[in-house]
Amino acid sequence: MAKTKQKKPQRPRAATPRGFRDYFGAEVTRRADMLRTITGIYHQYGFDPLESSAVETVEALGKFLPDVDRPNEGVFAWQDEDESWMALRYDLTAPLARVYAQHRNDLPTPYRRYAVGPVWRNEKPGPGRFRQFYQCDADTVGTPTVAADAEICAMLADVLEAVGIARGDYIVRVNNRKVLNGLLDNLFGSEAGEGLRDGVLRTVDKFDKVGEQGVRDLLGPGRKDASGAFIDGLGLSSHQADVIISFLLARGESNAATISNLREVVGTSGIGADGVSELEQIAEMAEAQGYGPDRIVIDPSVVRGLGYYTGPVYEAELTFEITDEKGRPRQFGSVAGGGRYDDLVKRFTGQEVPATGVSIGVDRLLAALEAKGRTSAEAQGPVVVTVMDRDRVADYQQMVGELRAAGVRAELYLGNPKDMGRQLKYADQRNAPVAVIQGGDELAAGKVQIKDLALGARLAADIQTNEEWKAQPAQMEIERADLVAQVRAMIQRANA
Amino acid sequence: MAKTKQKKPQRPRAATPRGFRDYFGAEVTRRADMLRTITGIYHQYGFDPLESSAVETVEALGKFLPDVDRPNEGVFAWQDEDESWMALRYDLTAPLARVYAQHRNDLPTPYRRYAVGPVWRNEKPGPGRFRQFYQCDADTVGTPTVAADAEICAMLADVLEAVGIARGDYIVRVNNRKVLNGLLDNLFGSEAGEGLRDGVLRTVDKFDKVGEQGVRDLLGPGRKDASGAFIDGLGLSSHQADVIISFLLARGESNAATISNLREVVGTSGIGADGVSELEQIAEMAEAQGYGPDRIVIDPSVVRGLGYYTGPVYEAELTFEITDEKGRPRQFGSVAGGGRYDDLVKRFTGQEVPATGVSIGVDRLLAALEAKGRTSAEAQGPVVVTVMDRDRVADYQQMVGELRAAGVRAELYLGNPKDMGRQLKYADQRNAPVAVIQGGDELAAGKVQIKDLALGARLAADIQTNEEWKAQPAQMEIERADLVAQVRAMIQRANA
Numbered sequence: 001m002a003k004t005k006q007k008k009p010q011r012p013r014a015a016t017p018r019g020f021r022d023y024f025g026a027e028v029t030r031r032a033d034m035l036r037t038i039t040g041i042y043h044q045y046g047f048d049p050l051e052s053s054a055v056e057t058v059e060a061l062g063k064f065l066p067d068v069d070r071p072n073e074g075v076f077a078w079q080d081e082d083e084s085w086m087a088l089r090y091d092l093t094a095p096l097a098r099v100y101a102q103h104r105n106d107l108p109t110p111y112r113r114y115a116v117g118p119v120w121r122n123e124k125p126g127p128g129r130f131r132q133f134y135q136c137d138a139d140t141v142g143t144p145t146v147a148a149d150a151e152i153c154a155m156l157a158d159v160l161e162a163v164g165i166a167r168g169d170y171i172v173r174v175n176n177r178k179v180l181n182g183l184l185d186n187l188f189g190s191e192a193g194e195g196l197r198d199g200v201l202r203t204v205d206k207f208d209k210v211g212e213q214g215v216r217d218l219l220g221p222g223r224k225d226a227s228g229a230f231i232d233g234l235g236l237s238s239h240q241a242d243v244i245i246s247f248l249l250a251r252g253e254s255n256a257a258t259i260s261n262l263r264e265v266v267g268t269s270g271i272g273a274d275g276v277s278e279l280e281q282i283a284e285m286a287e288a289q290g291y292g293p294d295r296i297v298i299d300p301s302v303v304r305g306l307g308y309y310t311g312p313v314y315e316a317e318l319t320f321e322i323t324d325e326k327g328r329p330r331q332f333g334s335v336a337g338g339g340r341y342d343d344l345v346k347r348f349t350g351q352e353v354p355a356t357g358v359s360i361g362v363d364r365l366l367a368a369l370e371a372k373g374r375t376s377a378e379a380q381g382p383v384v385v386t387v388m389d390r391d392r393v394a395d396y397q398q399m400v401g402e403l404r405a406a407g408v409r410a411e412l413y414l415g416n417p418k419d420m421g422r423q424l425k426y427a428d429q430r431n432a433p434v435a436v437i438q439g440g441d442e443l444a445a446g447k448v449q450i451k452d453l454a455l456g457a458r459l460a461a462d463i464q465t466n467e468e469w470k471a472q473p474a475q476m477e478i479e480r481a482d483l484v485a486q487v488r489a490m491i492q493r494a495n496a
Numbered sequence: 497m498a499k500t501k502q503k504k505p506q507r508p509r510a511a512t513p514r515g516f517r518d519y520f521g522a523e524v525t526r527r528a529d530m531l532r533t534i535t536g537i538y539h540q541y542g543f544d545p546l547e548s549s550a551v552e553t554v555e556a557l558g559k560f561l562p563d564v565d566r567p568n569e570g571v572f573a574w575q576d577e578d579e580s581w582m583a584l585r586y587d588l589t590a591p592l593a594r595v596y597a598q599h600r601n602d603l604p605t606p607y608r609r610y611a612v613g614p615v616w617r618n619e620k621p622g623p624g625r626f627r628q629f630y631q632c633d634a635d636t637v638g639t640p641t642v643a644a645d646a647e648i649c650a651m652l653a654d655v656l657e658a659v660g661i662a663r664g665d666y667i668v669r670v671n672n673r674k675v676l677n678g679l680l681d682n683l684f685g686s687e688a689g690e691g692l693r694d695g696v697l698r699t700v701d702k703f704d705k706v707g708e709q710g711v712r713d714l715l716g717p718g719r720k721d722a723s724g725a726f727i728d729g730l731g732l733s734s735h736q737a738d739v740i741i742s743f744l745l746a747r748g749e750s751n752a753a754t755i756s757n758l759r760e761v762v763g764t765s766g767i768g769a770d771g772v773s774e775l776e777q778i779a780e781m782a783e784a785q786g787y788g789p790d791r792i793v794i795d796p797s798v799v800r801g802l803g804y805y806t807g808p809v810y811e812a813e814l815t816f817e818i819t820d821e822k823g824r825p826r827q828f829g830s831v832a833g834g835g836r837y838d839d840l841v842k843r844f845t846g847q848e849v850p851a852t853g854v855s856i857g858v859d860r861l862l863a864a865l866e867a868k869g870r871t872s873a874e875a876q877g878p879v880v881v882t883v884m885d886r887d888r889v890a891d892y893q894q895m896v897g898e899l900r901a902a903g904v905r906a907e908l909y910l911g912n913p914k915d916m917g918r919q920l921k922y923a924d925q926r927n928a929p930v931a932v933i934q935g936g937d938e939l940a941a942g943k944v945q946i947k948d949l950a951l952g953a954r955l956a957a958d959i960q961t962n963e964e965w966k967a968q969p970a971q972m973e974i975e976r977a978d979l980v981a982q983v984r985a986m987i988q989r990a991n992a
Contacts, residue, residue, distance in 0.1 A: 012555040014597035014844040017582045020549035022595050028545035044900055046878035046907030046926075049524035053516035053628050054550065054584075054614060055572070059508040076551070076582070078574035086513045086572070088550075088584075099518050101510035108925045110910045118550060132549050143910040147889055151908070288890040289897050348510040382542035393643055394784040401785050404540055411542030412647070414606045414639040429604045430542075 019125025020132055026379045031366055034163050034375075035116050035136055038360065041159045042114040042138045045151065050113040052095040054120075058085035060098040062347060074122040076131075088120035092137040093344065093357065100141050100355075101348035110143040116362075130363075137338075139357025141345065146278045149174075149312040149340060149356045150285040156316050156336055156358055157295045163365065164374035165318060170335075172291075173299035174314045176279050177339070179262055180204075180303070182272015183247055187240050198307055199234045200244065205303040207248055208333075215248070216241050250300040255283040258298045278312060304337055312356065313339030322371045332368050336360040380495075381431035383410040383487055386424070387417035388439040399436060399448075399483060406484045408491070427453055433491045436483070448483055451475040454494040515621025516628055522875045527862055530659050530871075531612050531632055534856065537655045538610040538634045541647065546609040548591040550616075554581035556594040558843060570618040572627075584616035588633040588855065589840065596637050596851075597844035606639040612858075626859075633834075635853025637841065642774045645670075645808040645836060645852045646781040652812050652832055652854055653791045659861065660870035661814060666831075668787075669795035670810045672775050673835065675758055676700075676799070678768015679743050683736050694803055695730045696740065701799040703744055704829075711744070712737050746796040751779040754794045761796075774808060800833055808852065809835030818867045828864050832856040876991075877927035879906040879983055882920070883913035884935040895932060895944075895979060902980045904987070923949055929987045932979070944979055947971040950990040 016022065023031070039049070058077055077087035089095050092115045100111060116136045125131055138155065140148040153172050160170045184197060203218045210218070217223035219241040222233030236244075243265070250261040259280050266272025279298050286296040304313040318332035338358030345353035369375045383403055385396045396412055403410035411430075413423045420437070427435045437449040456474040478486045512518065519527070535545070554573055573583035585591050588611045596607060612632045621627055634651065636644040649668045656666045680693060699714045706714070713719035715737040718729030732740075739761070746757040755776050762768025775794050782792040800809040814828035834854030841849035865871045879899055881892045892908050899906035907926075909919045916933070923931045933945040952970035974982045 011846060012558065012844055013553070014556065014594050015553070016549055016594075016598075017551055017553050017576065017580070018578075020551055022549065022599070023547040024599075025544045025546075028547045032545075044903075044905050046880075046905060048521045048875075049528075050521075051519040051524045053512055053518065055513055055516055055616070055628065057509070057511070057513050060510065062508065076574060078572060080513065082514075084513070098510050098512075102512075103518070103520075108922055112907065120551070132551065140910060143912075145889075145910055147893070147908065148910050151893075151910075285890060285893060289893055348508055350507060379544075384542075393641075394781060397643070397647075397781060397785055407540075409540050409542060411608065412643065414636060414641055414644050414647075416639075426604055 017131075019123075019130055021130055029379055030375050031134065031362065034366060034369070035134075035362065037162050038136050038159050039114055039116060041155060041162050045112070045138075045155050045158075047112040047114040047138050050096070050099060050115050051117065052089070052092075052099055052115070054088055054118070055086050056089050056095055056098065058087045060348075061087055061089065061094050076120050076122045090121055091119050092117065092135050092359065093139070093341070096137075096139055096141065096357075097344035097355075098348065100353065101345050104345075104349070104353075110148065111141045112138070113141070114138045134362035136360045136362050137357055139338075139355055141355040141357075142353055144342070144354040146281050146312060147285060149278075149314070150282045150289075152338065152356060152358050153282065153296050153314050154286060154289055154291050156314070156360075157291055159360070160316060160335075164369055164372070167295065169320045169372075170295075170316055170318050172296045172314055172316050173302045174279065174282055174296060174312060175298070175300050175302040175304075176275035176312050177309045178271050178275025178278065178311055179266055179300065180247065180275075182266040182269030182275060183243065185269045185271065186267050187243055196234070201303060201307065203234060204244060204248055207301050207303070212245060212249070216245060219244060248301045251298070255280075255287075255293050255298045258300070259283070262298075262300060275311070282312060304339055308341045308344060309339040310342040311340035313337070314358065316358075316360075318368050320372070322368075332371065334361075335365045335368060379431070380409070380433055380491075381427075383408055383434045383436060383491075384413055384423070384427040384430060384432040385410065385436040386413050386420060386427070388420065388437060389443075390417050392443075395438070395443075396436075399438075402484055403487060406488070408484065408487060424451070424453075428457070433494050434487050436487070438480075442477070442480075446480050447477050448480050449475060449477055450483075450487055450490060452490050452494060513627075515619075515626055517626055525875055526871050527630065527858065530862060530865070531630075531858065533658050534632050534655050535610055535612060537651060537658050541608070541634075541651050541654075543608040543610040543634050546592070546595060546611050547613065548585070548588075548595050548611070550584055550614070551582050552585050552591055552594065554583045556844075557583055557585065557590050572616050572618045586617055587615050588613065588631050589635070589837070589853065592633070592635055592637065592853075593840035593851075594844065596849065597841050600841075600845075600849075606644065607637045608634070609637070610634045630858035632856045632858050633853055635834075635851055637851040637853075638849055640838070640850040642777050642808060643781060645774075645810070646778045646785075648834065648852060648854050649778065649792050649810050650782060650785055650787050652810070652856075653787055655856070656812060656814075656831075660865055660868070663791065665816045665868075666812055666814050667790075668792045668810055668812050669798045670775065670778055670792060670808060671794070671796050671798040671800075672771035672808050673805045674767050674771025674774065674807055675762055675796065676743065676771075678762040678765030678771055679739065681765045681767065682763050683739055692730070697799060697803065699730060700740065700744055700797075703797050703799070708741060708745070712741060715740060744797045747794070751776075751783075751789050751794045754796070755779070758794075758796060771807070778808060800835055804837045804840060805835040806838040807836035809833070810854065812854075812856075814864050816868070818864075828867065830857075831861045831864060875927070876905070876929055876987075877923075879904055879930045879932065879987075880909055880919070880923040880926060880928045881906065881932040882909050882916060882923070884916065884933060885939075886913050888939075891934070891939075895934075898980055899983060902984070904980065904983060920947070920949075924953070929990050930983050932983065934976070938973070938976075942976050943973050944976050945971060945973055946979075946983055946986055948986050948990055 075087040075090050077085055080086050118132050119135050120132050153174060156172050161167060203215055207215050218233050219236045220233050222231055225231050247265050250258060250265055252258040252261050259276060262276045266276060283298055302313060302315045315334050316336040317334050320332060321329045322332050324330050336358055340356040342352060342354045385399050387396055400410045400412045415426060424435055432453055435451040435453055442448055452474045571583040571586050573581055576582050614628050615631050616628050649670060652668050657663060699711055703711050710719060714729050715732045716729050718727055721727050743761045746754060746761055748754040748757050755772060758772045762772060779794055798809060798811045811830050812832040813830050816828060817825045818828050820826050832854055836852040838848060838850045881895050883892055896906045896908045911922060920931055928949055931947040931949055938944055948970045
């Protein structure tokens, strides 16, 4: 055989690709816990789980990316061996449309489904913006009734409360794309093509960011953005811009007042009137079920940028203030959104299949819970059984086994056991509640030392009198036979 | 605006890409339940969760694909905008090596971690072979002690029992790559290059498939495979093949007998003797913790094809028989495997970082549990509240709300309510335990009809006397005020 050792190869770089990251320990379990809570509510509402593959054909995904304004919008795509193009899914809605079209004969109608998983965006990464992130969606496919939209808004409120957002700290805002369409029909008649509609949509979607005057400028002559660059406007007349702005500002003191304002805005447009009536029904259904306007409210300023929405659109916003990276207070903002999209399945089948659904921004919601201190506590580490005498590993394994059998999370120190300090430092790093130590003297006497590491840390941190120290010893010698009971008691004291 | 309607575009095909599939309902929850049980055991043993991104740089992934024999082995890869190559991970071990190299200063040593998630293989898909599947791994990085290997074997046994594989229905078989290496040193001396070693490894890994004579032929002159094609052999002498076969067959009546046989096989090889001694320690540790050879056994026929293993290798096999697709009984076979790989992190850092770990084939294990009837029961559908009078949707929503508030999974029928037969058919398709019906007469009388759909199906299927039918009515009229209590009672009866 020829020698295989040749020139030393370059070492690979140990790094994630740009825009990707790793999640460790409690970051993983907190998200899993939250997703379990959310899907529990979805389940309670009769939604069934669906897990589609991460990879779809590019033709099935279509061109429904939400961020058409960004230069790097897109998917991660490649060619299969048979030359066909595949891509990572960019959301959970496009795969649902494909799944429903593919399996519709075997699925109930309507089909309520939920889905959880990562999605991928081929965008320029930025601070806090990753190219892989989680979504957690619920959709109802196959029914035109706005009862389905109302149900999802109510479910969204329940989800937020279930994960720990208090009533009063969130609001689900509802609007209807038909109202905007009716208004545009009134303004432009049949000359309003898709391009103009999309332009108006994207512009009014910036209302939260650029404010009333910003939207007015962008609808009309254009404006300078923060960087000083000039952004072309849509060139609408000042009257046309006024009408659109009056729509955005049509929210009244009550849902009834808002509905009345909207009726005025849409005038004689049939589609507009339909939209207003749908909003009225949603508000009535929500209120009848106990979701008053403090939780679900009609708000015409909600637009949702996605072009594919055809009816009601909704958004869950967290209304409490957080401090941003520059120390300024600001509202937390949107954590979930969705709406009705009646044409996504039709792409495949040619038949109209009405659908509505919501997507929760899992990472943003987690960040919100952290800001409120509502995430589950830092996961407790395992009890660490140290190795005082390296010839007696079997004895220490025995202790670990007893603890585990009793339901106590426990592990043997498997590093180099040359000194105890290193082992205790490891136990601290593992967030261990208790360390177990047994040297030759203890063995001979049938004893074991157990060390309360949480208390040890507190004692070291606080100024304590000698009496307190003695009353609460961080380390104690116990009978070997009492190991499990005493460790358990120590953990309970530490968690009390 | 120009007209946008032009020639009707071709409709996209509603299909997953070749080799991918969707998972529905109980398929999703069963897997989630099983993974929760497995990671619960991992947690109990002190392992911490890690979730790395699905996408890695190609240079970080390296060339460690397990299936070097297959023509289409490989990863799904593409170029980023900056020309660098990215790919979907093909397992959870390569990402762990990258993560440990990248974050080693912040991680405890040793680092016990578990990971769960899909991996992707760019292979030719086949029946039952998909290009995306789940793995669930546990690894200990940063310690050379075989206590770490023994711990993972014990944990594997605990995992199998926790998910529902009975003791006696599985065996964890352990071998050591060093024994084989020592034997090859003896046989070939320094002339045994990587190529020959890998060839022997891949050949003996086929032992389960082609049997003793098959391996002997492949080590020597070659053989015809099932399709009649001639497979070149490695060209070893018959004596050399004998020695290797004697190694594969060295398993004795007890672990002690196997150890003694292996000592003979490795002769004077130092590395071989190390390997045998490690196996002896693993067997001793396992037995001391109560894992006798009925659960963890030394078995030299376990090889594990992966070239990167450097020490102990282990495999969990299910020993009960199933009936294969041709109706023949066969053993279920391997559901998990792993071993020690001391060089994977070194690729990045240049420093030796010993590591060992196991990967569970989640989908195979699920299939095994299904074959044994040990999966959780088919998920119960929601109570379906039907719509008899479409003007009273709010009333029906009220009923759904009451049921949900009481913890009962419930939904409103949202399809076209034109006839009750259609609604009850939907409820059946949803696997609903109970349907709720309220027409005008019931409303006037303050009553509601509830229908036991499970019982109704049984009554329809069985031949029953009229008396039985009357004694167990599948439908009953109740007071509207008792809705929640009566529905609950009906579900309990149905589940009893």
